[in-house]
Amino acid sequence: MAKINKVCIGESLVGEGNEIAHIDLMVGPRGSAAESAFANALTNNKDGFSTLLAVVAPNLMVKPATILFNKVTIKGSKQAVQMFGPAQRAVAMAVADCVE
Template identity: 60%
Template sequence: MAVIDRVLIGEGLVIEDRPDGSGLDLKNVAHIDLIMGPRGSAAEDAFCRTLTDQKQGVNGLLAIAAPNMMVKPNTVMFNKVTIKDGRQATQMFGPAQRGVAMAVMDCVADGTIPLEEADDVFICVGVFIDSKADMDDRIQDWNYRATKIAIKAAVAREPKAADVVKQYKEALHPFAAKTPEAQNRRSEDKAAALAISQMQERSKHAQGALAAKTKEDAESALAVSQMQDRINTTRV
């Protein structure tokens, strides 16, 4: 049974403090929205439209590990912030592209995306790069991490609706509007740090669920194999 047998949705956000300790690094935050699915699905249609429907300031580009080495599964990236100058274009076609590409290939290498399915899966990745982004190393690393979070959550079918219902009222958003309780920057940063911690915990949960699903699939395959052996023995 295929692991990626339908359109799957994933999301990932990575942010940390600025190097100078002045607060959250809002300039280089990475946020990924992702859809993936098998050949013949709506994900393939979206892939083709994204790659061919080029507009001024909004571009689709293939994720490549290196020139002339596009990743598998086929992956198209698109920007969520309008590109207005060469610096932004270089960030998208350089560190962001490298980060997304390496995340996809690492997910194949570690078995999240089965190697035998990789040639027939299509991925569309929405990339957020703030117009004031100023650290290429963070753009690359954080988009790598955010893409892995999104892929692993998608394949694990996480989060489940029941979990969201239980958690959504208490969950914190690092960029939510200021509340009356947030009277000073310290309390805001504390809330943002808690929100990030919650995101990291959900990411770990998704990875655990994926590992459990992989184990369950392996056990099912073994059971089928044993049953087939018994049938063959009976026939003899």
């Protein structure tokens, strides 16, 4: 695996309307601003906005450690069920595929 020795930031936006996918990406080594942002995101959840670890399966976190969070308020159980499970696994599998 390539060694990351600086903080890198990127963004991508794909799709239209309700089918849009938007990602903001921050990658960096331990001890950097990226690690601080990672820890802050996990510990500072707000109502309707949840930060989750990307997991391949229950209790199996993807490497490199990855978080995801919603950019729109989760307003009901249907949206929560989509985020907690399918979205977590999809992001984890995408990360795993990229570093394989």
